[in-house]
Amino acid sequence: MKSFNLRTVKLRSGEEFRDAIELELTPLEYGGQRYIPVPEKSLAELAFTRATTGTLFQLRFTARLHGPCYRCLGDAVLDVPVNAREYQATSPSDDDELRTPYLVDEQLDLEAWSRDAIALELPEQILCHPDCKGLCPMCGKDLNVEPHEHEEQRDDPRWAVLADLREKLE
Ligand SMILES: [Zn+2]
Numbered sequence: 001m002k003s004f005n006l007r008t009v010k011l012r013s014g015e016e017f018r019d020a021i022e023l024e025l026t027p028l029e030y031g032g033q034r035y036i037p038v039p040e041k042s043l044a045e046l047a048f049t050r051a052t053t054g055t056l057f058q059l060r061f062t063a064r065l066h067g068p069c070y071r072c073l074g075d076a077v078l079d080v081p082v083n084a085r086e087y088q089a090t091s092p093s094d095d096d097e098l099r100t101p102y103l104v105d106e107q108l109d110l111e112a113w114s115r116d117a118i119a120l121e122l123p124e125q126i127l128c129h130p131d132c133k134g135l136c137p138m139c140g141k142d143l144n145v146e147p148h149e150h151e152e153q154r155d156d157p158r159w160a161v162l163a164d165l166r167e168k169l170e
């Protein structure tokens with residue numbers, strides 16, 4: 001389901017509608033990378049609560065995203081629990097706070113809402129593992145697969161020769 005037609009639900013003030021729906025998730029861009037929801041369809045709980053002043057919308061689901069690790073570019077999998085709320089006043093003024101951008105012509109845009117709600121829950125860095133070692137800044141090899149350190153310059157034999165020379169000169 002990508003959108004929900006509110007005309008199919010008649011609610012009086014004080015009433016609540018709650019249903020399990022199959023949400024169709026779309027890939028999202030984050031930090032210049034693309035993350036794919038797997039599976040693409042997620043079971044979600046959609047609820048509306050109507051009051052005289054407006055309607056409260058709630059959407060709850062968990063998305064599993066697949067994409068590149070921020071540090072090593074390997075595969076990362078991330079479970080994102082979402083519990084989003086939106087509010088629409090019965091007679092909204094010009095105040096944006098009382099109007100949800102996802103409701104147009106009694107159609108609730110679940111695709112845009114779920115994508116934005118997932119983006120809000122993402123960590124600063126998506127990692128394959130909390131202590132991913134990343135790529136070596138010197139040679140670019142994956143430090144998780146091939147842990148290594150590069151000899152520092154002072155251990156370089158050529159520097160040792162220079163140090164010897166310096167000692168002889170002093
Ligand atoms: Zn990684």
Ligand SMILES: [Zn+2]
Pocket residue numbers: 136137138139140141148149150
């Ligand atoms: Zn290296």
